[in-house]
Amino acid sequence: MRRLDAALDQIHDHPQLWNQSFWLAATDCGTAGCLAGWVVMLEYPNGEADFLDDDNCAVWVVDGVPIDVYDEAVRLLDITTDQANRLFEPGNTWTDLVRYRGRLAADGRDDLRGPVRI
Numbered sequence: 001m002r003r004l005d006a007a008l009d010q011i012h013d014h015p016q017l018w019n020q021s022f023w024l025a026a027t028d029c030g031t032a033g034c035l036a037g038w039v040v041m042l043e044y045p046n047g048e049a050d051f052l053d054d055d056n057c058a059v060w061v062v063d064g065v066p067i068d069v070y071d072e073a074v075r076l077l078d079i080t081t082d083q084a085n086r087l088f089e090p091g092n093t094w095t096d097l098v099r100y101r102g103r104l105a106a107d108g109r110d111d112l113r114g115p116v117r118i
Contacts, residue, residue, distance in 0.1 A: 001101075001104070001105055003039055003042070003043065003076050003077055004039065004077055004101055004104070005101070006039075006042050007035055007038035007039045007042060008035070008097060008098070008101060010038050010042060011035065011038060011094070011097070012094075015094075016029050016032075017029055017030060017031070017032045017033070018032060018033070018034070018038070019032045019033065019034060020034045020035065020089075020090055020091070020092050020093075021034070021090045022034060022037070023036060023037045023057065023058040023069040023070065024037045024041075024049040024057050024058070024059075024060065024069065026049070031048075031049050033069075034088060034090070035073075035087060035088060035092070035097055036069050036070055036073035036074075036084070036087075036088045037060075037069050037073075039072075039073040039076055039077060040060050040067065040069050040072050040073055040076070041060065043072075043076055044060060044062045044067070046062065046063075047060045047061055047062040047067070048060070048061055049061070050066060058070060060072070070084070070088065073088070079104070083104070086100065087100050087104075
């Protein structure tokens, strides 16, 4: 939960750098990221996005080694791919992320779908 909480804190404190629609995205304010992007960026703060010819990407480069944001976030958070697919859904709102975090912490359910009370 520590890594997930750190990423949620970053998003809460710097909403201008959160874009749930892109793993990583170049903005006027710096590199923005979705929840998965922030999990990886906070774990490897000396890395950088490899944007190539695009303003958004799914690769964070650390010491010359490319890291797939999705795969690494799943590994770092120790969640299933089903949980990750729901947690990293591009349409998730801040409220959705907080609810899913609560569900993971409360009961570790594999299925994050359905109504959640916070």
